[in-house]
Amino acid sequence: MFILNQVIKTKKPHACGCNEWTIVRIGADYKIKCNNCERIILVDSTKLNKIVKKQSQ
Numbered sequence: 768m769f770i771l772n773q774v775i776k777t778k779k780p781h782a783c784g785c786n787e788w789t790i791v792r793i794g795a796d797y798k799i800k801c802n803n804c805e806r807i808i809l810v811d812s813t814k815l816n817k818i819v820k821k822q823s824q
């Protein structure tokens with residue numbers, strides 16, 4: 768489960784080289800913003816779960 772403004776890390780970095788993103792919209796689809804270049808991309812929850820790096824806590 769993800770919450771608004773949560774910072775996530777993806778397994779593969781963005782084209783700019785950064786792998787940290789902030790969740791900026793939650794709904795049927797999620798919008799995540801690259802913390803480096805601030806590009807926003809749209810992903811569905813299935814894809815988001817697939818690309819996010821699980822926190823080891």
Ligand SMILES: [Zn+2]
Pocket residue numbers: 781782783784785801802803804805806
């Ligand atoms: Zn980026």
